[in-house]
Amino acid sequence: xxxxxxxxxxxxxxxxxxxxxxxxxxxxxxxxxxxxxxxxxxxxxxxxxxxxxxxxxxxxxxxxxxxxxxxxxxxxxxxxxxxxxxxxxxxxxxxxxxxx
Amino acid sequence: xxxxxxxxxxxxxxxxxxxxxxxxxxxxxxxxxxxxxxxxxxxxxxxxxxxxxxxxxxxxxxxxxxxxxxxxxxxxxxxxxxxxxxxxxxxxxxxxxxxxxxxxxxxxxxxxxxxxxxxxxxxxxxxxxxxxxxxxxxxxxxxxxxxxxxxxxxxxxxxxxxxxxxxxxxxxxxxxxxxxxxxxxxxxxxxxxxxxxxxxxxxxxxxxxxxxxxxxxxxxxxxxxxxxxxxxxxxxxxxxxxxxxxxxxxxxxxxxxxxxxxxxxxxxxxxxxxxxxxxxxxxxxxxxxxxxxxxxxxxxxxxxxxxxxxxxxxxxxxxxxxxxxxxxxxxxxxxxxxxxxxxxxxxxxxxxxxxxxxxxxxxxxxxxxxxxxxxxxxxxxxxxxxxxxxxxxxxxxxxxxxxxxxxxxxxxxxxxxxxxx
Numbered sequence: 001x002x003x004x005x006x007x008x009x010x011x012x013x014x015x016x017x018x019x020x021x022x023x024x025x026x027x028x029x030x031x032x033x034x035x036x037x038x039x040x041x042x043x044x045x046x047x048x049x050x051x052x053x054x055x056x057x058x059x060x061x062x063x064x065x066x067x068x069x070x071x072x073x074x075x076x077x078x079x080x081x082x083x084x085x086x087x088x089x090x091x092x093x094x095x096x097x098x099x100x
Numbered sequence: 101x102x103x104x105x106x107x108x109x110x111x112x113x114x115x116x117x118x119x120x121x122x123x124x125x126x127x128x129x130x131x132x133x134x135x136x137x138x139x140x141x142x143x144x145x146x147x148x149x150x151x152x153x154x155x156x157x158x159x160x161x162x163x164x165x166x167x168x169x170x171x172x173x174x175x176x177x178x179x180x181x182x183x184x185x186x187x188x189x190x191x192x193x194x195x196x197x198x199x200x201x202x203x204x205x206x207x208x209x210x211x212x213x214x215x216x217x218x219x220x221x222x223x224x225x226x227x228x229x230x231x232x233x234x235x236x237x238x239x240x241x242x243x244x245x246x247x248x249x250x251x252x253x254x255x256x257x258x259x260x261x262x263x264x265x266x267x268x269x270x271x272x273x274x275x276x277x278x279x280x281x282x283x284x285x286x287x288x289x290x291x292x293x294x295x296x297x298x299x300x301x302x303x304x305x306x307x308x309x310x311x312x313x314x315x316x317x318x319x320x321x322x323x324x325x326x327x328x329x330x331x332x333x334x335x336x337x338x339x340x341x342x343x344x345x346x347x348x349x350x351x352x353x354x355x356x357x358x359x360x361x362x363x364x365x366x367x368x369x370x371x372x373x374x375x376x377x378x379x380x381x382x383x384x385x386x387x388x389x390x391x392x393x394x395x396x397x398x399x400x401x402x403x404x405x406x407x408x409x410x411x412x413x414x415x416x417x418x419x420x421x422x423x424x425x426x427x428x429x430x431x432x433x434x435x436x437x438x439x440x441x442x443x444x445x446x447x448x449x450x451x452x453x454x455x456x457x458x459x460x461x462x463x464x465x466x467x468x469x470x471x472x473x474x475x476x477x478x479x480x481x482x483x484x485x486x487x488x489x490x491x492x493x494x495x496x497x498x499x500x501x502x503x504x505x506x507x508x509x510x511x512x513x514x515x516x517x518x519x520x521x
Contacts, residue, residue, distance in 0.1 A: 030451070034487055054481040055277070056300065056417055056454050062278050063307050063451045072280035072308065 020091050023065075027087075031057050031066045041086040058084055065070075070099035107135035108193060109186040111169075114142060114367030121145045121155075121178060122252070124170045128273035129183045130251040131261050133168045137204075138223070139196050144205040146252050147216060148348075148419060149480035150176055153429075154208075157216055161206075200224025207254050209348050210425045214432065216460075219349050225385040227266045230258050230350045232367045232385075234267040236355045237294070237342060238316060244289035246272045247296035248282060253418060254348045255321045259296045279308035292316040299325050300452045301415045302333055307451045315339050321346065322418030324406055330358040345406065348420065349390040350381050354404070366402040374398065393420075411504070414441075416482040417454055426483055430459060433474040438462040438494050441485060442507040458511055459485035460494055487511070 024037035027046075031053070046053050053061075061084075062073045072095055073083065083093045110132055114120060120137050124130040138400060145165060147154050155177055158165055165175045168182035172356075176389045177211050202223045208216040245264055260341050264271040274497035276285040276359050282305060286293055294317045302320055305312070306329065321344040325333075334341050346352035354364040366372065369384030372392070379396040382389040395407040423441050430439040439461035461471060468488055475484055495506035 032486075037492050054484075056452055059278070059300065059304050059452055063304055066279075072310070073278045074280045074284070087472060 011041050014015065020087060023091050023094065024067065024087060026064050027061055030060050040087055042091075043086050045086060046084045046090070053084070061090075065094060068100075069097075071097045103132065103135065104146065104193060104195065106132045106186045107139055110183070111136035111139045113184075114140060114168070115166055115179075115181070117142075117162075117166055118145050119145055119162035119165040120148075120181075121147070121158060121165055121167045121176065123150065123167055123176060124183055124251075124271045125275065126183075127247070127260060127271055127275060128171050129170045131271065133183065134204075134261060134267075138198050138202070141202060143203055145208070146205055146226065146254070146257065147208045148210065148253075148421075151476070151480060152177065152476060153478040154216060161216075161218065181318050198223045200227070203331070205257075207257075207348050210421045214425065215430045220387055221351070222387065225387060226258070226262055226351070229367065229385040230263040230266045233259065233263055233344070233352055233355075234269070236365075236367075237319060239263075239267065239294065239317070240292060241268045243269045243293070243316070243404065244272065244293045245269055245296060246274070246276065246282070246285045246289060246293060248276055248301040249296060249298060249322070249418065250275060251352075254346070254351060255298075255418065256296070258346075258352055259319065259321070259344065267337070279305045279310040283310050283312050286315055287313045294319065298322045298418055299329070299452060303451065303453050304334060306332055306375060309464055311339050317342065317346060321352075323415060325358055327358050327362070334359055347390070348393060350386045350392075353381055353384070363399055363403045363405055365406070367400075369387060369478055370402075372396060372398055372404055411443075414443075414457055414483065416456065417452075419480050419482050421479070421483055423457075426457065426459075426479060429475065429478040430461065430471075433463075433466075433471060435466040435470065436461055436463045440494055440502050440507060441483075442504050442511075444486075444508070444511075456486040457483060458487055458489070458507075460489045460491050462491060462493060468516065 020042055023039060028037045030071045044051060066072050083090055101353060113137055120142050122130055122133040124133050134144055145158055147158060165178055166426045167178040167180045169180055174180060200223055203220055204223050204226060205221040206218040207221060208218055211217040243280045245260050247260035251257055251261045260271050263269060272285055272289050274285045276282040286295060293315055293316055296319050299320055299519055318339055318341045325343055330341050340357060342355055342357050347353040353370045354366045367384050370381060370386060372379055372381055379392045380389050381392055393410050393413045397405040397407060399405055409415060412422045412424055414423060426441040430436060439459060441457050441459045444458045463471060471488060472484060489511055491499050495510050496500055496502055
């Protein structure tokens, strides 16, 4: 189930803010964050200094994303940093790789 | 042979200092770095985290320390030696004979006063411990070991790097993170294959509904696994699950198969004894008698039950600290007048089962971002408080003590600005 995604598919442009808002809501819910989903800046880093998430949070988000969108995140560390570079990048990744 | 050649090559590049911070992320690079240190009688430093504050303290502890790194832009503020593979498969020499008494490493715990406490690890005792581990795990020679834990953590150091070196097993250089990565890393190695992991990663594996290739054994440590989850893992992946118990100070000292018996069986020669409320471990490979920071009930010769952590201790995903240490760091921040960490009552609906710590702080001239930035400089990010509450004063009792209950009540009633790390 992890290999359904062709590496040749390119991220589709984010069709609108609906998915961004939905993913922001999932993150806030999964991590019990004390911020409103709409207050997460889509361009802000999720890791470290930005939203302040750490690797355990990233694992939590990965699980929620795999359940909701059928995307099994796979990453050498560089891609991991890229996907979680911002909410926008995460949403782009989901858009390109979602199976449901 | 390739390994010995790389060890010999790297050993020549480590300089004249006695101490090396081995920060290599690739497990094979780490093992070559360890081998190079062994060959030149250098001591590997294994702190629990690489925050700027800890690196400053390491420099004070060992002014000659250099950092061995395989990262292109390593942020650690020490003289650096970049990992490089041996240029050509040079002729390897004989396997070096290491004196069992040779000091191999200092592993650090956080201590309660802000200064990391070093624990010495000598070659003979480390090897004795992981030889027993290999027997306990029932590993046939030549197992392939895949681990989700870093080689710098005591559990990963013993159960991936040392167990392979001392017993003739093979180790996978990877450190898979996501469930799908773990499955892929296991697929890439031949059977018999063993997964060395933690409750956090194993919970994630189950929650993700991932399929694993046939795996001969799964091992968990860093925190006890709920019996139900252990049973689910054994059933889902059709493999035995063993748990290991230990600490940074003692290394691994006991194992159990939670689906068969709740009791832990100690390594031979290791003894636990009660001293009042405290439990101490000694004998066997243990360097010196050590207080265990868990509530242990001795149930018979070499057997015990684990009843949880001592209240002051904080263990988040295998990273250990104490409320005392975290409080010390919080109160060392300029502008913080008073502050205290506490265990949250609220159980998060977390898929990885990780519970965080919270903190209250009195700091009228600071905001959350500044307090968190200062903390991030001092403590591992897993200990950043969630939430961090700003209050006018802490609920100290008549003797100046801060009951955890009072902190939790304050947090529950707090309606002012709160923030999340």
